[in-house]
Amino acid sequence: MAKAKHPILVLAGAEQGDLRALEDYRRAGGYASLEKARKLGPGATLEQIKQAAVRGRGGAGFQMGQKASFLPSPGQAKSPIYLVVNADESEPGAFKDREIINRVPHRLIEGIQIAALAIGAERCFVYIRGEYLSEYEVLSAALAEAEAAKLVSVPILVHRGAGAYICGEETALLESLEGKRGQPRSKPPFPALVGLYNSPTLINNVETIATVPKVIELGGEAYAKIGVKDSTGTRVFSLSGDVVRGGNYELPHGTSFRELIYDCGGGIAAGRKLKAIIPGGSSSPVLPADQVDLSMDFDSVQKAGSFLGSASVIVIDERACMVQLALRIGQFYMNESCGKCTPCREGTRWIEMILRKIEQGRASHAELDLLADVCDRVLGKCLCALGDSDAMAVASYVKHFRAEFEAHIEQGGCPYGDTSSLAGVRSPVDEIYRGRIGQEAAL
Amino acid sequence: MTGLFAEIQAVAGRYPEPKSAVLPALRLAQEHYGHLTPEALREVASALGTTPAYCRGIASFYDMFHLAPVGEHMIDVCTNASCALVGAAQVLEAFERELGIRAGETTPDGRITLRSAECLGGCGSGTVVSIDERYRQPVKPEDVPAIVEELRRG
Numbered sequence: 001m002a003k004a005k006h007p008i009l010v011l012a013g014a015e016q017g018d019l020r021a022l023e024d025y026r027r028a029g030g031y032a033s034l035e036k037a038r039k040l041g042p043g044a045t046l047e048q049i050k051q052a053a054v055r056g057r058g059g060a061g062f063q064m065g066q067k068a069s070f071l072p073s074p075g076q077a078k079s080p081i082y083l084v085v086n087a088d089e090s091e092p093g094a095f096k097d098r099e100i101i102n103r104v105p106h107r108l109i110e111g112i113q114i115a116a117l118a119i120g121a122e123r124c125f126v127y128i129r130g131e132y133l134s135e136y137e138v139l140s141a142a143l144a145e146a147e148a149a150k151l152v153s154v155p156i157l158v159h160r161g162a163g164a165y166i167c168g169e170e171t172a173l174l175e176s177l178e179g180k181r182g183q184p185r186s187k188p189p190f191p192a193l194v195g196l197y198n199s200p201t202l203i204n205n206v207e208t209i210a211t212v213p214k215v216i217e218l219g220g221e222a223y224a225k226i227g228v229k230d231s232t233g234t235r236v237f238s239l240s241g242d243v244v245r246g247g248n249y250e251l252p253h254g255t256s257f258r259e260l261i262y263d264c265g266g267g268i269a270a271g272r273k274l275k276a277i278i279p280g281g282s283s284s285p286v287l288p289a290d291q292v293d294l295s296m297d298f299d300s301v302q303k304a305g306s307f308l309g310s311a312s313v314i315v316i317d318e319r320a321c322m323v324q325l326a327l328r329i330g331q332f333y334m335n336e337s338c339g340k341c342t343p344c345r346e347g348t349r350w351i352e353m354i355l356r357k358i359e360q361g362r363a364s365h366a367e368l369d370l371l372a373d374v375c376d377r378v379l380g381k382c383l384c385a386l387g388d389s390d391a392m393a394v395a396s397y398v399k400h401f402r403a404e405f406e407a408h409i410e411q412g413g414c415p416y417g418d419t420s421s422l423a424g425v426r427s428p429v430d431e432i433y434r435g436r437i438g439q440e441a442a443l
Numbered sequence: 444m445t446g447l448f449a450e451i452q453a454v455a456g457r458y459p460e461p462k463s464a465v466l467p468a469l470r471l472a473q474e475h476y477g478h479l480t481p482e483a484l485r486e487v488a489s490a491l492g493t494t495p496a497y498c499r500g501i502a503s504f505y506d507m508f509h510l511a512p513v514g515e516h517m518i519d520v521c522t523n524a525s526c527a528l529v530g531a532a533q534v535l536e537a538f539e540r541e542l543g544i545r546a547g548e549t550t551p552d553g554r555i556t557l558r559s560a561e562c563l564g565g566c567g568s569g570t571v572v573s574i575d576e577r578y579r580q581p582v583k584p585e586d587v588p589a590i591v592e593e594l595r596r597g
Contacts, residue, residue: 092523092562123459130466130507131563133576157457162466163506165561179462179491181504197459240525240566247567282524282562312566314525328527332561338504424532426522428559431547 007226009214009234010207011250014103020138022145025106031151033213037114040216042074046118049212051220053232057096058086058168058205059281059309060385061298070192071200074120079199083121083154084177085112087128087135087206088161088168091281092332093312096236097206099248101128101135104210105142109156111212116154119202123155127173130162165336169384170203172338183340184384205310207236227253231297235311239265242272242317242421253297260296261315268317276316276400280309282329283389285396286316306396321420322404326397327355331427333390344387347378351394352429358405361413368405372398447475451490461491465501469508478509506560514549514556516594519573520582522559525566530584534570535559537587555594 013019013028025031037045050065071081085108089097100108112124128136139158146152159177161167167176171185174196195201211233215223224232231253237260240246244266251260257277261267268274274289279296285306287294294304301308316325334348354371357363375391382388398405407415414420451468455461468491472483479502484495491498502508518538522531535546538557542550549556565571568581574590582590 089564090562093525093566094562095564095566098564129564130505131573131576134578159463160466160470161505162470162508164504176466177463178460179465179501181501238566240569241528246525246569278524314528314566316528320528325524325527328522328524332523335561421530422527422532424536425527426532426535426546426559428522428561431559 006251006255007234008250009226010100010107010210010236011103011248012214018103019107020103020105020142022106022142022149025104029217030106030213031110033216034110034113034117034151037117037216042118042120045114045216048216048220049115049118052211052215052223053220053230054208054211054215054223055231055298056205057207057211057235057310059091059283061308064204064208067192067204068115068119068202070190071119071202072193077120077200079197080122081120082196082199082201083112083116083119083124084170084173084196084201084203085124085126085206085209086168086170086173086203087126087132087139088173089132089206089310090129090165090168091283091310091312092329093240093278093281093314094238094310095240096238096248096311098132098135100206100210100236101132101139105139106146107213108139108206108210109143109146109152111209112156113152113154114212114216115202115204115209121154121202123157125177125196126156126158127167127177128158128160129167130160133160136160164338165332166338166384166386169386172384173203174201181338183338184386186383228295228297230299231308235296237296238310238312239315240312241278241315242268242320243315244269251296254295256293256295257313258292260313261292265315268315272317272319274315275318275320276322278312278314278316279306281312282314282332283385283393284309285392286322286400288400317421319416319419319421321414321416321422322397322401323355323359323408323414324420324422324425326394327352327359328422328425328427329393329397330355330390331429333386333393335427335429335432337386337390341383341387343378343381344383344390347374347382347387348390350374351378351390355394358408359414361408361411363409365406365409368398368409445486447471447486448490451487455491462493465491465493465498466505469498469502473508478512512549512553514554516555516575516597517573518555518557518594519560519563520546520558521561521563521565521569521571521573523562525562526569526571529569529581531559531570533584534572534582534587537584538591541587541591555591 167182172182176182334352378391455464476483571580
């Protein structure tokens with residue numbers, strides 16, 4: 001398999017199975033980077049992270065070193081500096097953080113300790129999504145082992161969420177961690193200055209933090225040589241959908257979608273044709289099949305009109321009705337909108353309602369235009385990225401597969417009939433609004 | 444003072460501010476009472492030094508809290524994009540058929556609640572089904588009768 005020749009960093013040592021026990025992790029060289037960082041000291045450690053140019057793995061792709069440099073230096077901070085790890089992985093298509101926690105929990109703990117040292121953090125919090133009960137147990141067990149071995153000098157508290165996608169948004173996460181409803185804050189001020197309990201806070205994704213030990217081991221400059229310019233290092237790609245071997249594959253940035261889907265994932269079953277690719281979780285605009293040779297790095301995917309996001313690649317084959325897929329994604333954002341800001345609260349509902357009418361064959365051409373208009377009224381006008389995600393994703397389905405939307409309108413129903421791979425799919429909003437949705441008054 | 448009250452206060456002591464413990468506190472109360480009854484909310488509020496209405500407002504925001512009775516067993520079937528592409532609709536239908544209820548409902552004997560769920564983070568091998576917070580994947584429609592039988596027995 002092609003992946004063997006690539007460097008494995010985040011999942012190193014766990015290629016054959018989970019690397020959960022402290023003893024095994026140490027035998028694989030674990031916690032040597034923490035020791036090295038302690039010798040380097042905070043300034044030099046942070047410098048290595050900056051040189052590595054690690055971009056955030058959670059979705060936004062902001063450079064970790066740069067984000068950390070917005071924090072006050074420990075001597076100047078008027079209140080404690082906190083490090084918060086975002087393990088609220090909930091983006092449809094993403095399951096890499098779960099795998100990292102399951103397979104190399106100590107690498108995450110080691111990364112947390114190194115990052116905490118680099119920024120002078122007083123305490124660390126891991127916000128793990130509530131549904132990840134097994135992963136919470138794995139991480140807690142690893143933490144207890146690391147604490148007993150006196151490897152944890154900055155205390156870590158693992159905090160379980162309780163089921164809300166929006167808590168993956170960093171300021172919503174902070175609100176939730178403070179014991180409030182998980183609703184995003186207005187920015188600025190950014191968390192680096194006013195974060196958890198109004199204290200300076202660095203928030204990073206699990207994979208980003210789990211990258212840090214290897215950055216210190218290899219050195220920032222050497223790490224930056226892996227991958228491509230402006231997208232350094234490896235990435236744990238979550239591969240799912242219509243593919244033979246779904247799963248997580250760690251590959252360097254710059255690998256093509258084709259290599260991931262066909263070489264690692266074994267392609268599409270029964271010789272079916274690729275129809276589209278979602279490159280970075282459901283929030284990222286869909287790409288048509290002719291983009292399969294595109295390089296998986298931040299800039300290339302952005303130039304193609306989408307974004308790499310959480311590197312969660314969803315493969316869609318020729319059986320899928322794209323209107324049904326857009327509707328299911330629209331239902332997700334409507335269900336998860338926190339209701340704080342008007343464009344998102346109203347917009348996600350309108351988008352879902354129009355998509356449903358189109359899918360059921362009850363819409364007019366004017367309503368397809370109205371859908372574009374609503375997306376436009378949401379985009380760039382919300383407190384956080386949730387509304388944007390809905391609007392951008394849905395607009396991309398219309399842009400690339402407009403003929404399918406028009407066919408629903410003209411034929412008064414789904415041209416695929418029961419043959420679509422998504423036929424009959426339902427969502428939680430169907431349960432909430434059963435009997436009411438679908439009977440909306442004519443627009 | 445009940446055991447629950449003391450347990451909540453102990454958890455709250457681990458955080459810089461006690462109110463941060465509202466999620467673990469509500470989880471403990473839900474485990475104790477089965478769902479978040481008015482009594483449960485009052486107890487959480489008093490242990491954390493806040494009000495029952497505040498706790499209710501928090502509980503209603505998060506999917507894993509229940510303000511009304513639910514079954515002894517909870518089945519969440521992911522129907523989001525990746526699972527939908529590989530047949531989540533048929534898996535959900537198989538559970539409905541086997542249980543004789545619709546998604547969002549509880550069996551008349553109060554044993555099992557069935558819900559469709561948003562992405563559970565197991566997309567690589569769908570359909571992902573969470574049963575009492577433990578994942579099973581991949582679940583195919585033909586696996587469903589045995590799963591339901593197991594829950595009915597257990």
